Amino acid sequence: MIRRLKNYLTGPKGVPYLFVAPFIIFFLLVYLYPLIMTIIMSFQQIDGPNHHDFIGLKNYMKLNTRDFNMALQTSGRYAVWDVIVLTIIPLLVACVLHSGLAKASNFFKSLFFIPSLTSIIVAGIVFRLAFGTLETATVNRALTFFGLQPVKWLSYAGPGNFVLILLTLWRWNGVNIVYYLSGLQAIPTDHYEAAQIDGANAWQKFIHVTLPGIRPVLIYVITITVLGGFSMFTESVALWQQNNAGGVGRTIVGYMYMVGFKKNNLGLASAVGLVLLGLVVAVNLIQLVLMGFFRKED
């Protein structure tokens, strides 16, 4: 019996299962089981380990509040800007670095990459103090020096979102540049030469050679940026700490955390989590369809 099992597992039929087993086990325990439990819990009122009462859709009905809608708006606004900024700017920088136009491009590559090695909490505190509400805060000093009005950066949704995007850009720019560079380096140089012979200018080369060439990388970057945008939490906690006036920086994940742990309502938090999951899956699917991810390669 044991010998037969051993033969099966070492044979060509069994080995693949053996190799994927760690992932399958990990997936079942760490992803699927919590997901199923979350779905169950989202229909429950949970008061301690022995008090689980099914309350139907009540948790979902409680989501129609100003707080939750504001968290949706904050996350949505952030995700949109995040995708725009973190797709375009690193792409432009990567193209410049790759083209050989910039001198010492290796130096700049490392320079752009360094922020992603810092702790987001530390960076958040520095940003929070630099963008303080007082007129004497660093950035407001600079503004008044140029004759502009000081801004209460973190007190309002617009400027708050700007600081958040700036922090994210500062931190993740380098990582996306690395992705793009790897994509750019995979484009054969004879494509550019052919375009040159056909009389294409730099812009036409970018549109017709570079962009199609890095499409897989572009899809990947946009997908993870959408995911990251909706699940952003640490950056807003670092900037606003636990006190989030007016919900200016409270994201959906921040709202979920607050409901689950501060109000000790894990049922409602599960419902928030599932709404977030639905939202992210929907947005990602739309984006992937639009970008032709499911189209068969020509």
Next chain:
Amino acid sequence: MKKLLSVLLSLILMLSVCTALADDAPIKLTLWTFQELHTELYKVMLDKWNADPTKPALEIDFQVFPYEDMHNKLTIALQSGEGAPDLVDIEINMFANYLKGDIGLAPMNEYVEPIADHLVMSRLNNYSKNGNYYGIDHHIGATVMFFNTSILEAAGIDYTSIKTWDDFHEAGKTVLEKTGKPMIVWESADCWSVYPMVNQHGGDWLTPDNQVRMDEPVVVNTLAFMKSMLDDGTAIPCPGGWTHTEEYWGWMNGGNCAAVCMPFWYLDRFTNYMPDLAGQIKIAPMPEWPDGGHKSAQMGGTGTAVVASSPNVEVAKEFLAYACLTFDGCVTTWKICGFDPILMDVYGSEEMKEPNKFFEYYDQDIFAVLSEVLDDIPDTCLTEYFPTATDIVKTQMAYRLVELREDPEQIAHDCAEELRSQID
């Protein structure tokens, strides 16, 4: 027979040696807190406890965590029934979370009830359910006014002449005119401006049976008064959003504002974070409302609790009572933490008059001010929906009033509706 006897004897000998050893080994307890200052108090009281031969020797492992981390860990430990400490500090805004369902904390009634007449029971009611007291507070947290006398003197104002909020507002106009500085800040990101003022005025967020009180006229009137001070510049939004930020401390320490209204425990924030104002800050009772209300409001707090599943529940309870409910413990609380203790017997005693850094900083009879207001402090109503109410106050009420300057009636109405939608 002889052999058997010798085996028996040696067994008895071994047993007695073991029990003797066990007697000497101190009982080990674990304590979680989010406030390192509290451990200083416990350490002093632990040394006194261990010096007393009638008490069983104790060894306490103090574990200090960040505020959110500690409460999250405790929630998970109590929910899963594993890994909880023996003793734990629970912040007042979070306490109601742990009184839901099966309560994982041990009642302290046997220590509280015999001395109930000597305690400020409204504090302990915050941590009680169905007549059981689960948390012991360290302070009353009576809200007082801290005046910067050098700014007031520059404007020609004697702070003791400010009796009502109208006086306060008038004084603010003079201060603004003469010095160009605001009288006070209102928090836009926390509840320490709105809640004490509403509560002192006679209002609250909830009734004990979870009826929402947020849109009552008293709340609207209080917000309207606060807005009137914002409108003429005598009050400004708090730099950094609330009075526990580096920005605010630096700004206040620079002598930029004439007053701040905070609970008694803010004493220690001045001595620690605003040292330049030593000798300039004076404590006074909160101004009173012309149309009634109370002299002060009890705000904030920490309910220290014993976890019911602890194997050493009894000794943990005894130590907690020893550290926080005895005369000695309460005097030590004042000396170390600068809190207003909950045991009324200590007020007026010689021990409380001994010089310390607080008397040095404020240079006044602090307890004379406190004793003026102690007889008229309303209860706060902390139901299981209090954390939800606090969150609405923090993220909406204070922000919309202070930063967006919206209509107080509209704010109160919206916040009350939001809270109602969260209550079953």
